[in-house]
Amino acid sequence: MMGWHWLLEWQTPYEFHGHLIDKVLAEEKSEYQHVMLVEFKRFGKGLIIDGKVQSTVYDEHIYHELLVHPLLLSLQNQPKDILILGGGEGATLREVLRYKSVERVVMVDIDEKVIDFAKKYLEEWHKGAFEDKRTQLIIGDGYKFVKETSQKFDAVILDLTDPIKDSTSYMLYTKEFYESLKRILKDGGGIATQATSPSFSVEVYVTIYNTIKEVFRIASASYTYMASFDGLWGFVYGGVDPSSLSPAEIDKRIKERINDKLAFYDGYSHEVSFKLPKNILEEFKKTNRISTEVNPVYVPA
Numbered sequence: 001m002m003g004w005h006w007l008l009e010w011q012t013p014y015e016f017h018g019h020l021i022d023k024v025l026a027e028e029k030s031e032y033q034h035v036m037l038v039e040f041k042r043f044g045k046g047l048i049i050d051g052k053v054q055s056t057v058y059d060e061h062i063y064h065e066l067l068v069h070p071l072l073l074s075l076q077n078q079p080k081d082i083l084i085l086g087g088g089e090g091a092t093l094r095e096v097l098r099y100k101s102v103e104r105v106v107m108v109d110i111d112e113k114v115i116d117f118a119k120k121y122l123e124e125w126h127k128g129a130f131e132d133k134r135t136q137l138i139i140g141d142g143y144k145f146v147k148e149t150s151q152k153f154d155a156v157i158l159d160l161t162d163p164i165k166d167s168t169s170y171m172l173y174t175k176e177f178y179e180s181l182k183r184i185l186k187d188g189g190g191i192a193t194q195a196t197s198p199s200f201s202v203e204v205y206v207t208i209y210n211t212i213k214e215v216f217r218i219a220s221a222s223y224t225y226m227a228s229f230d231g232l233w234g235f236v237y238g239g240v241d242p243s244s245l246s247p248a249e250i251d252k253r254i255k256e257r258i259n260d261k262l263a264f265y266d267g268y269s270h271e272v273s274f275k276l277p278k279n280i281l282e283e284f285k286k287t288n289r290i291s292t293e294v295n296p297v298y299v300p301a
């Protein structure tokens with residue numbers, strides 16, 4: 001489809017952000033989701049699922065590096081077996097495969113159409129990661145996979161759609177689910193999840209942190225600015241504490257463990273991303289809410 005139009009992305013029922021789209025490059029409707037690849041005027045190519053920007057070539061590396069590397073660099077043992085839940089674009093997979101020690105990455109995404117779409121159109125994101133010999137791709141519900149598997153992992157990375165009520169992902173942000181994740185981790189293992197926005201859904205960000213802290217006892221939170229999401233974006237880690245590592249230690253471990261240079265994450269960006277400002281720290285004091293299966297947290301939509 002040629003010509004331009006606006007994407008009005010609703011962050012909450014009271015707020016939307018407008019992005020000018022130059023061109024819709026591809027569009028598909030699956031059993032679960034409405035998937036679009038567009039050319040944004042400002043950000044270049046971008047993936048939109050159900051009206052929400054998932055990532056763009058402009059800054060997807062910031063999101064995916066901050067999701068993956070603080071977790072994998074904090075593990076005492078060099079990571080070998082990794083599980084990714086969601087992550088349709090293949091960019092989380094790409095970041096995990098940079099580790100010299102990684103032997104196997106199981107990626108479970110619920111939507112085959114998103115994966116086929118990514119393989120066909122999102123080369124800039126996955127950079128061939130789906131074809132790597134270490135990749136085992138499973139089409140299925142991450143919730144069910146975790147409940148049923150007897151395999152163990154060094155780390156589990158949750159790169160899921162936002163917890164919108166009745167979506168396919170919102171039960172994967174609950175205490176019961178995190179308890180199931182704990183069961184499939186090897187000793188010393190940890191998890192990381194995207195945790196929505198400290199700017200437009202701060203209660204959700206804090207609740208995800210509280211819930212992970214409740215289950216894993218050790219937890220930390222990071223955030224950064226994502227231009228293509230038009231706000232701050234947050235991540236939470238459990239079982240390991242990346243915030244305890246010094247910038248020098250991060251730089252040393254990047255050199256030891258990772259092939260190639262990272263575009264965003266290093267000792268300096270680590271320090272900045274884990275230092276939460278006073279207004280966000282105040283939010284942590286305000287709520288002690290935990291997300292449970294009977295009372296799950298979700299982003300108002």
Ligand code: SAM
Pocket residue numbers: 049053054055063085086087088089108109110111114140141142143159160161162168169172194
């Ligand atoms: N960066 C993103 C964002 O901003 O929300 C998330 C990226 S990724 C495209 C989200 C993926 O989660 C999609 O590919 C979707 O199919 C997958 N997903 C949603 N629910 C899932 C579930 N229950 N199990 C596995 N994958 C799921």
